Amino acid sequence: MQKYSGETRILVATDCIIFGFDGFKIKLLVVQRGLEPEKNKWSLMGGFIQPSESPDDAANRILELRTGLKNVYMEQFHVFGRPDRDPVERTLSIAYFALIDIHKYEKQLSEEYHPEWFLLNEMPELIFDHAEMVKLALRQLRYKAALHPLLFQLLPEKFTIPQLQALYEGVYQTKFDDRNFSRKLLSTGLLVKLSEKDKLSSKKGAFYYQLDQSHYEENFESFLNLVPNPEKFF
Amino acid sequence: MQKYSGETRILVATDCIIFGFDGFKIKLLVVQRGLEPEKNKWSLMGGFIQPSESPDDAANRILELRTGLKNVYMEQFHVFGRPDRDPVERTLSIAYFALIDIHKYEKQLSEEYHPEWFLLNEMPELIFDHAEMVKLALRQLRYKAALHPLLFQLLPEKFTIPQLQALYEGVYQTKFDDRNFSRKLLSTGLLVKLSEKDKLSSKKGAFYYQLDQSHYEENFESFLNLVPNPEKFF
DNA sequence: TCAAAAGTGTTCCGTCTACACCCATGT
DNA sequence: ACATGGGTGTAGACGGAACACTTTTGA
Numbered sequence: 001m002q003k004y005s006g007e008t009r010i011l012v013a014t015d016c017i018i019f020g021f022d023g024f025k026i027k028l029l030v031v032q033r034g035l036e037p038e039k040n041k042w043s044l045m046g047g048f049i050q051p052s053e054s055p056d057d058a059a060n061r062i063l064e065l066r067t068g069l070k071n072v073y074m075e076q077f078h079v080f081g082r083p084d085r086d087p088v089e090r091t092l093s094i095a096y097f098a099l100i101d102i103h104k105y106e107k108q109l110s111e112e113y114h115p116e117w118f119l120l121n122e123m124p125e126l127i128f129d130h131a132e133m134v135k136l137a138l139r140q141l142r143y144k145a146a147l148h149p150l151l152f153q154l155l156p157e158k159f160t161i162p163q164l165q166a167l168y169e170g171v172y173q174t175k176f177d178d179r180n181f182s183r184k185l186l187s188t189g190l191l192v193k194l195s196e197k198d199k200l201s202s203k204k205g206a207f208y209y210q211l212d213q214s215h216y217e218e219n220f221e222s223f224l225n226l227v228p229n230p231e232k233f234f
Numbered sequence: 235m236q237k238y239s240g241e242t243r244i245l246v247a248t249d250c251i252i253f254g255f256d257g258f259k260i261k262l263l264v265v266q267r268g269l270e271p272e273k274n275k276w277s278l279m280g281g282f283i284q285p286s287e288s289p290d291d292a293a294n295r296i297l298e299l300r301t302g303l304k305n306v307y308m309e310q311f312h313v314f315g316r317p318d319r320d321p322v323e324r325t326l327s328i329a330y331f332a333l334i335d336i337h338k339y340e341k342q343l344s345e346e347y348h349p350e351w352f353l354l355n356e357m358p359e360l361i362f363d364h365a366e367m368v369k370l371a372l373r374q375l376r377y378k379a380a381l382h383p384l385l386f387q388l389l390p391e392k393f394t395i396p397q398l399q400a401l402y403e404g405v406y407q408t409k410f411d412d413r414n415f416s417r418k419l420l421s422t423g424l425l426v427k428l429s430e431k432d433k434l435s436s437k438k439g440a441f442y443y444q445l446d447q448s449h450y451e452e453n454f455e456s457f458l459n460l461v462p463n464p465e466k467f468f
Numbered sequence: 469t470c471a472a473a474a475g476t477g478t479t480c481c482g483t484c485t486a487c488a489c490c491c492a493t494g495t
Numbered sequence: 496a497c498a499t500g501g502g503t504g505t506a507g508a509c510g511g512a513a514c515a516c517t518t519t520t521g522a
Contacts, residue, residue: 009243
């Protein structure tokens with residue numbers, strides 16, 4: 001079978017937006033770009049799709065190549081395609097995003113491209129339209145996290161309710177009522193209480209919980225209401 | 235500035251999934267494919283992105299080219315990129331979807347590619363992975379329509395509440411309680427009651443309403459609850 | 469004993485559901 | 496008069512918001 005003739009083929013890249021939580025703040029992972037133009041400037045982890053790989057495969061390969069991170073669940077969320085978004089040559093970019101527990105992946109991070117975590121409001125200037133991508137990804141994150149039990153994934157195996165609350169407060173840049181938050185959270189039935197307590201952040205100590213994995217998977221699409229008035233944040 | 239060397243460029247298409255409502259049922263618009271392979275088989279409206287157009291522009295151009303439809307608000311929703319999805323040559327497809335009032339666009343439809351509306355459960359076989367695209371788009375439609383005032387757009391300027399309910403019931407393939415539906419709907423404040431009644435479908439007659447346009451625009455992102463237990467439908 | 473953080477109880481209120489019932493009108 | 500579909504009223508369950516209060520323990 002012959003090819004489609006007379007049509008223009010285009011470079012297609014994927015860019016990965018990786019949000020992480022270190023227990024206190026939400027951060028974004030960026031690397032130093034390895035090729036001209038804009039070499040050594042801060043950039044999302046990006047690269048070109050190869051002839052025989054799917055966009056999902058490309059995103060995973062590129063993330064590992066640039067940072068060393070493996071087995072991160074990323075979701076495709078938008079194609080950026082302004083014809084002039086890359087000054088060198090027209091390039092479409094399929095953007096992916098993910099959320100991770102920074103400590104859990106700490107050891108995997110390779111130094112080759114100098115990956116670095118930045119606080120959202122201390123982000124350096126990013127190349128091309130990457131700042132716009134981050135903005136849209138954050139919006140998407142807030143949207144999904146307001147409706148579904150998504151942020152639970154950013155925490156270590158065992159975590160306390162105040163930690164999870166800090167995470168939500170980080171994502172939405174606001175404060176929630178501790179008392180209602182914990183009650184709502186427990187009422188979801190997604191958590192299993194452990195006997196151990198975390199005594200570091202308070203005198204009373206907060207019980208550790210872990211995800212009820214099977215419950216979590218079957219309720220992943222269910223609607224939560226941990227964030228009051230979510231539309232306020234979009 | 236030179237080009238990126240050593241990278242493979244890929245064909246990129248857009249495909250448009252157009253859902254329509256004729257007052258009774260939800261339908262999908264498809265055309266007969268104009269080129270080999272699979273020429274004359276049923277297909278979504280698709281075509282290749284040109285060098286200097288954005289994906290959004292391409293989707294609009296292609297929709298008009300294939301069907302004659304102009305000024306349809308479409309939303310990008312997913313990239314389909316399995317390397318072998320097009321047997322001729324690797325092609326990525328950026329899928330767009332939209333919802334329209336069939337009657338409103340009836341006159342614009344051009345006959346060149348034999349566009350035709352099919353009921354969702356009477357769809358012919360579609361080429362490539364187009365059936366999968368439709369399935370995902372329908373899921374997306376149900377998701378968004380359960381949360382936001384989206385379906386209102388599918389109706390003519392003036393419409394009755396039972397008509398709107400029939401539309402929701404078509405999208406979710408189920409029945410809602412008429413009494414609660416109309417009360418919830420009115421409580422959104424998005425509708426303006428007209429003095430005229432539609433007497434065709436009942437003896438008592440149902441009042442016509444129209445969208446309160448300014449309200450609608452500012453509340454487009456607000457959350458509705460016209461669909462009980464929406465997670466049931468995903 | 470006091471301070472600090474975790475977490476529970478309680479009250480108020482608005483919203484959803486289910487369903488009885490009333491309304492308007494063509495036949 | 497009565498059948499038909501359009502719509503309102505109402506009672507009970509439920510869940511969220513606000514906030515007083517109790518619990519635990521280190522200093």
